[in-house]
Amino acid sequence: MFYANGQKGKAGAKTNWPYPTIVEVTKLVREVSYLYTDSINYLLTNCLNPNMNIGKAFASALYKQFKVSLPEDTKAKIGSLLSAVPDEDTEVVLTLGCKGSARDYYNPDSCWWNGYARSRDVLEYNGGGALRAYNEDGTLIGRAWFLPYEDWIVVFNCYGDGNLQHAQTWASLINKAFGWYAEVVKTDDFSIAVADEDLFVNDAAGVIVGTKPYPRKKVHVRPDVNAPHIYTRPTVKCAVCGLRVSVHNITEIHSPLIHLDSNLVCNYCLNTNIDTISAGKYAGQLALSSQTIFMSDNRTYYYKDPEVYCDPFGCWCFTEEAINVNGTLYAPCVIVTDVYGGVHVRGMDTYQYCLSCGKIFPADDPHFTEGCNEN
Numbered sequence: 001m002f003y004a005n006g007q008k009g010k011a012g013a014k015t016n017w018p019y020p021t022i023v024e025v026t027k028l029v030r031e032v033s034y035l036y037t038d039s040i041n042y043l044l045t046n047c048l049n050p051n052m053n054i055g056k057a058f059a060s061a062l063y064k065q066f067k068v069s070l071p072e073d074t075k076a077k078i079g080s081l082l083s084a085v086p087d088e089d090t091e092v093v094l095t096l097g098c099k100g101s102a103r104d105y106y107n108p109d110s111c112w113w114n115g116y117a118r119s120r121d122v123l124e125y126n127g128g129g130a131l132r133a134y135n136e137d138g139t140l141i142g143r144a145w146f147l148p149y150e151d152w153i154v155v156f157n158c159y160g161d162g163n164l165q166h167a168q169t170w171a172s173l174i175n176k177a178f179g180w181y182a183e184v185v186k187t188d189d190f191s192i193a194v195a196d197e198d199l200f201v202n203d204a205a206g207v208i209v210g211t212k213p214y215p216r217k218k219v220h221v222r223p224d225v226n227a228p229h230i231y232t233r234p235t236v237k238c239a240v241c242g243l244r245v246s247v248h249n250i251t252e253i254h255s256p257l258i259h260l261d262s263n264l265v266c267n268y269c270l271n272t273n274i275d276t277i278s279a280g281k282y283a284g285q286l287a288l289s290s291q292t293i294f295m296s297d298n299r300t301y302y303y304k305d306p307e308v309y310c311d312p313f314g315c316w317c318f319t320e321e322a323i324n325v326n327g328t329l330y331a332p333c334v335i336v337t338d339v340y341g342g343v344h345v346r347g348m349d350t351y352q353y354c355l356s357c358g359k360i361f362p363a364d365d366p367h368f369t370e371g372c373n374e375n
Protein backbone atom coordinates (compact mmCIF):
# COMPACT_ATOMS: atom_id res chain seq x y z
CA MET A 1 0.00 0.00 0.00
CA PHE A 2 0.99 3.58 -0.55
CA TYR A 3 0.92 4.64 3.10
CA ALA A 4 2.82 3.67 6.23
CA ASN A 5 2.08 3.55 9.93
CA GLY A 6 2.97 6.86 11.57
CA GLN A 7 3.10 8.78 8.30
CA LYS A 8 2.73 12.53 8.82
CA GLY A 9 1.96 15.50 6.63
CA LYS A 10 1.30 19.20 7.12
CA ALA A 11 -1.40 21.29 5.52
CA GLY A 12 -2.99 24.64 5.92
CA ALA A 13 -6.67 24.44 6.71
CA LYS A 14 -9.44 26.72 7.80
CA THR A 15 -10.71 24.66 10.69
CA ASN A 16 -12.28 27.39 12.81
CA TRP A 17 -13.50 30.88 12.00
CA PRO A 18 -12.26 33.70 14.30
CA TYR A 19 -15.07 35.40 16.20
CA PRO A 20 -14.27 38.96 14.94
CA THR A 21 -14.62 37.67 11.36
CA ILE A 22 -18.02 36.15 12.18
CA VAL A 23 -19.13 39.50 13.66
CA GLU A 24 -17.95 41.41 10.55
CA VAL A 25 -19.73 38.98 8.22
CA THR A 26 -22.90 39.20 10.33
CA LYS A 27 -22.87 43.02 10.03
CA LEU A 28 -22.77 42.76 6.24
CA VAL A 29 -25.49 40.11 6.09
CA ARG A 30 -27.73 42.10 8.44
CA GLU A 31 -27.92 44.94 5.90
CA VAL A 32 -30.22 42.66 3.88
CA SER A 33 -31.62 40.17 6.45
CA TYR A 34 -32.55 39.46 10.06
CA LEU A 35 -29.81 36.87 10.72
CA TYR A 36 -27.68 36.92 13.89
CA THR A 37 -24.13 35.75 14.60
CA ASP A 38 -25.35 32.29 15.66
CA SER A 39 -26.80 31.64 12.23
CA ILE A 40 -23.74 33.00 10.47
CA ASN A 41 -21.46 30.87 12.64
CA TYR A 42 -23.61 27.81 11.87
CA LEU A 43 -23.42 28.55 8.17
CA LEU A 44 -19.65 28.99 8.20
CA THR A 45 -18.92 25.79 10.10
CA ASN A 46 -21.60 23.52 8.69
CA CYS A 47 -22.47 24.51 5.17
CA LEU A 48 -19.32 25.69 3.43
CA ASN A 49 -17.45 23.68 0.89
CA PRO A 50 -13.83 24.72 1.45
CA ASN A 51 -12.85 23.80 -2.10
CA MET A 52 -15.04 26.50 -3.56
CA ASN A 53 -14.54 30.18 -4.08
CA ILE A 54 -15.30 31.16 -0.51
CA GLY A 55 -17.43 34.27 -1.15
CA LYS A 56 -19.61 32.44 -3.68
CA ALA A 57 -19.81 29.36 -1.44
CA PHE A 58 -21.01 31.51 1.47
CA ALA A 59 -23.63 33.27 -0.65
CA SER A 60 -25.01 30.01 -2.03
CA ALA A 61 -25.09 28.37 1.43
CA LEU A 62 -26.85 31.48 2.79
CA TYR A 63 -29.49 31.23 0.10
CA LYS A 64 -29.93 27.47 0.53
CA GLN A 65 -30.30 27.64 4.31
CA PHE A 66 -32.11 30.93 4.88
CA LYS A 67 -33.32 32.05 1.44
CA VAL A 68 -31.33 35.28 1.74
CA SER A 69 -29.77 36.71 -1.44
CA LEU A 70 -26.76 39.00 -1.20
CA PRO A 71 -25.96 41.91 -3.52
CA GLU A 72 -22.78 41.43 -5.60
CA ASP A 73 -20.69 43.96 -3.66
CA THR A 74 -21.65 42.37 -0.30
CA LYS A 75 -20.67 38.97 -1.70
CA ALA A 76 -17.27 40.35 -2.70
CA LYS A 77 -16.72 42.02 0.69
CA ILE A 78 -17.56 38.79 2.54
CA GLY A 79 -15.34 36.84 0.16
CA SER A 80 -12.32 38.97 0.97
CA LEU A 81 -13.09 38.90 4.73
CA LEU A 82 -13.18 35.09 4.71
CA SER A 83 -10.16 34.69 2.44
CA ALA A 84 -8.18 36.94 4.79
CA VAL A 85 -8.55 34.36 7.56
CA PRO A 86 -5.18 32.62 7.54
CA ASP A 87 -5.03 28.85 7.12
CA GLU A 88 -4.07 27.18 10.36
CA ASP A 89 -1.10 24.86 10.21
CA THR A 90 -2.55 21.42 10.68
CA GLU A 91 -0.66 18.17 10.99
CA VAL A 92 -2.29 14.99 9.78
CA VAL A 93 -1.02 11.71 11.18
CA LEU A 94 -1.93 8.30 9.78
CA THR A 95 -1.76 5.32 12.13
CA LEU A 96 -2.75 1.69 11.65
CA GLY A 97 -5.21 -0.05 13.97
CA CYS A 98 -7.01 1.62 16.85
CA LYS A 99 -5.01 0.99 19.97
CA GLY A 100 -5.80 3.41 22.80
CA SER A 101 -8.83 5.09 24.33
CA ALA A 102 -11.76 6.90 22.72
CA ARG A 103 -10.17 10.15 23.94
CA ASP A 104 -7.00 9.30 21.97
CA TYR A 105 -9.21 9.37 18.90
CA TYR A 106 -10.83 12.75 19.55
CA ASN A 107 -14.32 11.60 20.57
CA PRO A 108 -14.47 10.40 24.22
CA ASP A 109 -18.08 9.29 23.72
CA SER A 110 -17.41 7.25 20.59
CA CYS A 111 -19.70 4.26 20.27
CA TRP A 112 -16.70 2.30 19.01
CA TRP A 113 -15.64 2.10 22.65
CA ASN A 114 -19.12 1.25 23.88
CA GLY A 115 -21.92 -0.68 22.17
CA TYR A 116 -20.11 -1.01 18.85
CA ALA A 117 -16.64 -1.95 20.10
CA ARG A 118 -16.49 -4.76 17.55
CA SER A 119 -15.91 -2.03 14.93
CA ARG A 120 -12.33 -1.68 16.20
CA ASP A 121 -11.59 -5.39 15.74
CA VAL A 122 -12.93 -5.29 12.20
CA LEU A 123 -11.11 -2.05 11.31
CA GLU A 124 -7.77 -3.30 12.61
CA TYR A 125 -8.11 -6.80 11.15
CA ASN A 126 -8.85 -5.36 7.72
CA GLY A 127 -5.72 -3.21 7.78
CA GLY A 128 -7.53 0.03 8.58
CA GLY A 129 -6.61 2.79 10.94
CA ALA A 130 -7.05 6.43 11.83
CA LEU A 131 -6.19 9.81 10.40
CA ARG A 132 -5.80 12.39 13.13
CA ALA A 133 -5.49 16.14 12.83
CA TYR A 134 -3.49 18.32 15.26
CA ASN A 135 -3.31 22.10 15.46
CA GLU A 136 -0.15 24.20 15.87
CA ASP A 137 -0.13 23.54 19.63
CA GLY A 138 -0.21 19.81 19.01
CA THR A 139 -3.79 19.56 20.26
CA LEU A 140 -5.88 16.79 18.71
CA ILE A 141 -8.63 18.56 16.75
CA GLY A 142 -10.13 15.80 14.63
CA ARG A 143 -10.20 12.19 13.53
CA ALA A 144 -11.43 10.06 10.69
CA TRP A 145 -11.22 6.27 10.20
CA PHE A 146 -9.97 4.58 7.07
CA LEU A 147 -10.15 1.12 5.49
CA PRO A 148 -8.10 -0.18 2.57
CA TYR A 149 -10.15 -0.56 -0.59
CA GLU A 150 -8.53 -2.06 -3.71
CA ASP A 151 -5.61 0.29 -4.52
CA TRP A 152 -7.14 3.08 -2.43
CA ILE A 153 -8.28 3.79 1.10
CA VAL A 154 -11.73 5.01 2.10
CA VAL A 155 -12.00 7.60 4.85
CA PHE A 156 -15.23 7.73 6.86
CA ASN A 157 -16.80 8.79 10.19
CA CYS A 158 -15.13 12.21 10.04
CA TYR A 159 -15.12 14.05 13.36
CA GLY A 160 -13.52 17.23 14.58
CA ASP A 161 -13.57 20.89 15.56
CA GLY A 162 -15.45 23.24 13.26
CA ASN A 163 -14.99 22.35 9.61
CA LEU A 164 -13.24 19.08 10.48
CA GLN A 165 -16.66 17.49 10.97
CA HIS A 166 -17.02 17.47 7.17
CA ALA A 167 -15.71 14.90 4.72
CA GLN A 168 -14.96 17.85 2.37
CA THR A 169 -12.49 19.40 4.81
CA TRP A 170 -10.76 16.07 5.33
CA ALA A 171 -10.49 15.48 1.60
CA SER A 172 -8.71 18.79 1.06
CA LEU A 173 -6.55 18.31 4.18
CA ILE A 174 -5.43 14.82 3.09
CA ASN A 175 -4.73 16.09 -0.41
CA LYS A 176 -2.57 18.94 0.86
CA ALA A 177 -0.84 16.99 3.63
CA PHE A 178 0.15 13.87 1.65
CA GLY A 179 -0.27 14.89 -1.97
CA TRP A 180 -2.77 12.09 -2.52
CA TYR A 181 -5.92 12.28 -4.59
CA ALA A 182 -8.86 12.65 -2.22
CA GLU A 183 -12.41 12.86 -3.42
CA VAL A 184 -15.68 12.95 -1.49
CA VAL A 185 -18.07 10.14 -2.39
CA LYS A 186 -21.65 11.12 -1.72
CA THR A 187 -24.17 9.16 0.35
CA ASP A 188 -25.84 7.22 -2.46
CA ASP A 189 -22.55 6.11 -3.98
CA PHE A 190 -20.79 5.18 -0.75
CA SER A 191 -21.37 2.20 1.51
CA ILE A 192 -19.53 -0.06 3.87
CA ALA A 193 -21.51 -3.27 3.58
CA VAL A 194 -21.50 -4.60 7.15
CA ALA A 195 -23.99 -4.82 10.00
CA ASP A 196 -23.83 -2.04 12.59
CA GLU A 197 -22.66 -4.49 15.25
CA ASP A 198 -19.66 -5.43 13.10
CA LEU A 199 -18.63 -1.91 12.12
CA PHE A 200 -20.67 1.17 12.88
CA VAL A 201 -20.66 3.82 10.17
CA ASN A 202 -22.31 7.07 11.27
CA ASP A 203 -21.50 9.38 8.40
CA ALA A 204 -23.19 8.78 5.10
CA ALA A 205 -20.43 10.25 2.92
CA GLY A 206 -16.88 8.97 2.58
CA VAL A 207 -13.63 10.06 0.97
CA ILE A 208 -11.73 7.90 -1.51
CA VAL A 209 -7.98 8.47 -1.27
CA GLY A 210 -5.10 7.18 -3.35
CA THR A 211 -2.01 7.94 -5.41
CA LYS A 212 -4.12 7.86 -8.57
CA PRO A 213 -7.66 9.08 -9.20
CA TYR A 214 -10.45 6.62 -8.49
CA PRO A 215 -11.89 5.60 -11.88
CA ARG A 216 -15.46 4.76 -10.88
CA LYS A 217 -18.33 6.59 -9.26
CA LYS A 218 -19.48 4.15 -6.61
CA VAL A 219 -17.51 2.87 -3.63
CA HIS A 220 -18.80 -0.25 -1.87
CA VAL A 221 -16.45 -1.59 0.77
CA ARG A 222 -16.81 -5.14 2.13
CA PRO A 223 -14.48 -5.66 5.05
CA ASP A 224 -14.06 -9.19 6.41
CA VAL A 225 -16.15 -9.32 9.57
CA ASN A 226 -14.64 -12.59 10.80
CA ALA A 227 -12.02 -10.67 12.69
CA PRO A 228 -10.48 -12.18 15.82
CA HIS A 229 -11.32 -10.54 19.14
CA ILE A 230 -8.61 -7.93 19.50
CA TYR A 231 -10.43 -5.36 21.62
CA THR A 232 -13.63 -7.21 22.48
CA ARG A 233 -14.73 -10.35 24.26
CA PRO A 234 -16.29 -13.12 22.19
CA THR A 235 -20.04 -12.84 21.91
CA VAL A 236 -22.70 -15.31 20.91
CA LYS A 237 -25.93 -14.69 19.07
CA CYS A 238 -29.11 -15.46 21.00
CA ALA A 239 -31.28 -17.77 18.90
CA VAL A 240 -34.46 -16.10 20.19
CA CYS A 241 -33.87 -12.33 20.11
CA GLY A 242 -30.92 -12.31 17.71
CA LEU A 243 -28.78 -10.00 19.87
CA ARG A 244 -25.12 -10.75 20.45
CA VAL A 245 -24.30 -11.15 24.12
CA SER A 246 -21.24 -12.22 26.09
CA VAL A 247 -20.73 -15.94 26.55
CA HIS A 248 -21.45 -15.55 30.29
CA ASN A 249 -24.92 -14.41 29.45
CA ILE A 250 -25.87 -17.41 27.35
CA THR A 251 -27.52 -20.69 28.29
CA GLU A 252 -27.60 -23.76 26.13
CA ILE A 253 -31.08 -25.25 26.03
CA HIS A 254 -32.30 -28.59 24.77
CA SER A 255 -35.92 -29.27 24.10
CA PRO A 256 -37.68 -31.28 21.39
CA LEU A 257 -40.30 -28.50 21.40
CA ILE A 258 -37.97 -25.63 20.47
CA HIS A 259 -36.65 -25.41 16.92
CA LEU A 260 -34.26 -22.48 16.50
CA ASP A 261 -31.07 -21.86 14.53
CA SER A 262 -29.03 -22.81 17.57
CA ASN A 263 -29.47 -23.99 21.17
CA LEU A 264 -28.00 -20.78 22.58
CA VAL A 265 -30.38 -18.42 24.32
CA CYS A 266 -29.56 -15.24 26.25
CA ASN A 267 -30.53 -15.19 29.90
CA TYR A 268 -33.08 -12.45 29.34
CA CYS A 269 -34.92 -14.55 26.75
CA LEU A 270 -34.59 -17.63 28.93
CA ASN A 271 -36.42 -15.77 31.73
CA THR A 272 -39.04 -14.00 29.68
CA ASN A 273 -39.60 -15.92 26.45
CA ILE A 274 -39.20 -19.55 27.50
CA ASP A 275 -41.34 -21.55 29.94
CA THR A 276 -41.28 -25.00 31.43
CA ILE A 277 -44.29 -27.11 30.51
CA SER A 278 -45.92 -28.27 33.75
CA ALA A 279 -48.77 -30.49 32.55
CA GLY A 280 -49.73 -32.96 29.87
CA LYS A 281 -47.57 -35.27 27.82
CA TYR A 282 -44.77 -32.66 27.46
CA ALA A 283 -44.50 -31.89 31.19
CA GLY A 284 -40.95 -30.97 32.17
CA GLN A 285 -39.91 -29.79 28.68
CA LEU A 286 -38.96 -26.21 27.78
CA ALA A 287 -41.07 -24.38 25.20
CA LEU A 288 -41.31 -20.88 23.75
CA SER A 289 -43.81 -18.82 25.77
CA SER A 290 -45.64 -18.05 22.54
CA GLN A 291 -46.34 -21.79 22.18
CA THR A 292 -47.51 -22.48 25.71
CA ILE A 293 -51.08 -22.46 26.94
CA PHE A 294 -51.88 -21.43 30.51
CA MET A 295 -54.83 -23.30 31.93
CA SER A 296 -56.49 -23.12 35.34
CA ASP A 297 -54.56 -24.20 38.44
CA ASN A 298 -51.34 -22.82 36.95
CA ARG A 299 -51.09 -25.70 34.56
CA THR A 300 -48.95 -24.88 31.52
CA TYR A 301 -49.40 -27.02 28.39
CA TYR A 302 -47.58 -27.17 25.09
CA TYR A 303 -49.99 -25.93 22.40
CA LYS A 304 -49.87 -29.20 20.48
CA ASP A 305 -50.73 -31.32 23.52
CA PRO A 306 -53.84 -33.46 22.75
CA GLU A 307 -55.15 -32.66 26.26
CA VAL A 308 -55.83 -29.05 25.22
CA TYR A 309 -57.97 -27.81 22.37
CA CYS A 310 -58.30 -24.51 20.51
CA ASP A 311 -61.81 -23.95 19.13
CA PRO A 312 -62.70 -22.02 15.93
CA PHE A 313 -62.98 -18.81 18.01
CA GLY A 314 -59.39 -19.21 19.31
CA CYS A 315 -60.62 -20.13 22.81
CA TRP A 316 -58.62 -22.81 24.59
CA CYS A 317 -60.11 -25.50 26.79
CA PHE A 318 -59.39 -29.00 27.97
CA THR A 319 -60.12 -31.33 25.07
CA GLU A 320 -62.37 -33.51 27.24
CA GLU A 321 -64.46 -30.46 28.18
CA ALA A 322 -64.98 -29.28 24.60
CA ILE A 323 -68.64 -29.33 23.54
CA ASN A 324 -69.82 -30.76 20.25
CA VAL A 325 -72.24 -28.52 18.36
CA ASN A 326 -73.28 -29.87 14.96
CA GLY A 327 -70.06 -31.82 14.60
CA THR A 328 -67.64 -29.04 15.67
CA LEU A 329 -66.00 -28.82 19.09
CA TYR A 330 -66.20 -25.58 21.06
CA ALA A 331 -64.72 -24.38 24.35
CA PRO A 332 -67.37 -24.23 27.13
CA CYS A 333 -66.94 -20.45 27.40
CA VAL A 334 -68.54 -19.93 23.98
CA ILE A 335 -71.49 -22.23 24.61
CA VAL A 336 -75.04 -21.09 25.48
CA THR A 337 -77.55 -23.60 26.87
CA ASP A 338 -81.30 -23.22 26.28
CA VAL A 339 -84.09 -24.11 28.69
CA TYR A 340 -84.29 -27.65 27.27
CA GLY A 341 -80.58 -28.33 27.76
CA GLY A 342 -79.82 -27.85 24.04
CA VAL A 343 -76.40 -26.26 23.27
CA HIS A 344 -75.75 -23.31 20.95
CA VAL A 345 -72.65 -21.40 19.92
CA ARG A 346 -72.53 -17.83 21.28
CA GLY A 347 -73.36 -15.24 18.64
CA MET A 348 -75.12 -17.66 16.28
CA ASP A 349 -78.81 -17.28 15.37
CA THR A 350 -79.91 -20.75 16.57
CA TYR A 351 -81.12 -19.44 19.96
CA GLN A 352 -82.90 -16.39 21.32
CA TYR A 353 -83.41 -14.65 24.67
CA CYS A 354 -86.97 -13.95 25.64
CA LEU A 355 -87.17 -10.26 26.52
CA SER A 356 -89.99 -10.89 28.99
CA CYS A 357 -88.72 -13.79 31.07
CA GLY A 358 -85.01 -13.55 30.18
CA LYS A 359 -84.74 -17.26 29.44
CA ILE A 360 -83.05 -18.81 26.43
CA PHE A 361 -85.01 -20.82 23.87
CA PRO A 362 -84.23 -22.26 20.46
CA ALA A 363 -84.78 -19.53 17.87
CA ASP A 364 -87.88 -21.20 16.38
CA ASP A 365 -89.45 -22.07 19.75
CA PRO A 366 -93.27 -21.65 20.00
CA HIS A 367 -92.46 -19.49 23.10
CA PHE A 368 -91.93 -16.63 20.67
CA THR A 369 -94.92 -17.26 18.37
CA GLU A 370 -97.37 -18.08 21.18
CA GLY A 371 -96.13 -15.37 23.55
CA CYS A 372 -94.27 -15.58 26.82
CA ASN A 373 -96.40 -17.21 29.51
CA GLU A 374 -93.75 -17.31 32.20
CA ASN A 375 -95.24 -14.42 34.17
Ligand SMILES: [Zn+2]
Pocket: 238, 239, 240, 241, 242, 243, 265, 266, 267, 268, 269, 270
Ligand atom coordinates in the same frame (compact mmCIF):
# COMPACT_ATOMS: atom_id res chain seq x y z
ZN1 LIG B 1 -32.21 -13.27 23.62
Ligand SMILES: [Zn+2]
Pocket: 354, 355, 356, 357, 358, 359, 367, 372, 373, 374
Ligand atom coordinates in the same frame (compact mmCIF):
# COMPACT_ATOMS: atom_id res chain seq x y z
ZN1 LIG C 1 -90.41 -15.77 28.05
